[in-house]
Amino acid sequence: MRNLIAKLALAAAVLGSGLGTAAAETANIWVRADGSNFMPRIVDAYNKGHTNQIKLDIIPNAEIIPKYGAAAAGGTAPDALSLDLIYTPSFAAAGQLEDITDWARSLPYFASPSPAHVKTGTYKDHIYGLPFSADASVLIWNKKLFKQAGLDPEKGPANWAEIAADAEKVNALGGNIKGFYFSGNCGGCNIFTFTPLIWASGGDILSEDGSKATLDSPQLRGAIDLYRSMVKKDLVPAGAQTDTGANFFAAFAAGNIGISPSGAFAIGALNTQYPNVDYGVTFLPGKDGNWSSFAGGDNFVVTKGTKKLPVVKEFLDFAYSLEGQTILAKYGSLPVRGDIAKDALKDLDPRYQIAAEAMAKGRTPYSVVFNDLINSANGPWTQMINEVFFGDDVDGAIANAQETMQSIIDQAPQK
């Protein structure tokens, strides 16, 4: 009954706006709260210029998965949703998503969207998700503190030795000022910012298809030693050890941290909320140079069996247009179409270009059990990073995490 009233009200609203015709349809789309800045703007822009309409619901980050699951079970799932890309494989594996392989292949720019998104959007050679919003990990440094410490404020660290040396110099300023910050008890933060250090040095933590955990590598140990040495020299605030991600951005934004690994989102957030912080953006380097990045963000997925597929396609076409990509970039996400990224970012902060480049070369681990392995606050990855950065038994922690991760992978549903 309420549903009916809502539909009637919606129909009235559409007609009342003077845009509606008898054929107009409304599709329902969900987005997690991370997208609450750019998503409503894109939907508004789309709704203004089209007969078909999109109804947007914003769902808290932690709730969107259980809520979607419950809605799908009850037959009230949205027609499509913008889904954290790492969940795409598990959603596809659960048989919840519409196979959009043919449509995706027909897009002229299919080769150019972020490859990391397309990889996670593909399950058993079928495509279930297309890139929607993007965030790449980068290294940011505080130019003011660099200057005070006698460093070149325009030159960020380009390898591990430089990170350690620069952090130490900034730290020597004393007082509240610390050299380096990372969220030491946050699995999601560290898969985003710590693994690129390993990738850039030639290592990896999971095999390409996600079927093997490969933690015991010299590259991982090297990166651990870098963080451990900075912790030991007291270059990192004591709170890092228990930070579950709450201070991931806030610590640097307060202005007394020299260097911090972060994400492209920080550029928009710093510019709008902390205009006084003068910062530089560079790539997350490998041990001896080189660089890498974690390509994060959302995939756009379609609920299996939806009748509104044409509307959803029309909306996605709009989002992929230069207009859509520019709105996206202006309000906190990187553009996902590599071929027009430069145009979309043209009038924005030049530091975005670094992040866009990082995105284009970004990587994403592939796993149907990503949440259990990596993001869960009680998963093996989170436990390991905390132990290896701050604990006494590095070997034991790595061995334990390797074993637990492999057993979680092996127990995952094989379909």
Place this chain on the structure above:
Amino acid sequence: MTTIATTTAPPRARKLVGAGRRQWIGLLYVAPAVALVVVFFLIPLGMTAWMSLHNWPLMGERTYIGLGNYVAILRDTRFWNALKFTAYYTVIVTIAIFAVAFPAALFVERPRPLTNLYRTMFFMPAVVGFASASLLWSWLLNVDSGLFSPAAYELGLIDRKFNLLATFQPAFWSIIAMVVWKVAGFTMIILMAGLQSIPQDLQEAAIIDGAGPFARFRAITLPLMRRTLALALILSVAGSILAFDQFYIILRGGPRNQTLTAVYWIFNQSFVSFKLGYGAALSMVLLVILVALSLVQLWLLRKPEGLD
């Protein structure tokens, strides 16, 4: 509501006499309560039991697997570890709560100047929700921007800020302190009510017989408070076994997963790993444990022969 109106209205109903009629009316009176229990307890409980027999993912097809989940629980060492930690926590926190609440109850029981102020002060934290209290303490315990560690540092008591939540012992005892602060006031009120129900003349008679304060406490106060103690104990034990909020909000089960409680593990299985069927099976196991423990407590604190 309508049921009551229609069943009591016909005059014929009045012809029912004696015990039969009283029973019907009695049933009618308890009907709303029974309905609540059925709708909000028995049916969900039955559904949980039903779910526990399935491989029931959040999304996708569910399959009937009989007792498969229960067999898996037997091998789930992390659940048993969580249960072990929960038991340890329950014992410690219950002792701590009573160690604070009993003296406090004795203190505020008798009227003296400012009694009401003390009662209010001790009871105040009990009206704060566990989640809000946890958020408050998670700030108080924060090493960089909180209260305890920075204050000790500024006062010169320690020469380096100490992260209370980074290692097991300080983190665990911080939670105990928080829970005692939050719950002891409530236990105190229950115990106080028990103390006040002890007739004053018994105490006076004992004084005339020459019993000292300790003897009176042991021979009069404690035995007459059996039922109150049982209530307070069961509430405390059940609450502690179901502990979740404080460990989730303040510690996230850390440091290094050493403070994962049983409910936390159920939550993780159900809503992080999306194994709803397995979570349901774990819940059933926990329910059985809790019911058994409560029965044991009731039996231990049963009414002695000839009293009351």
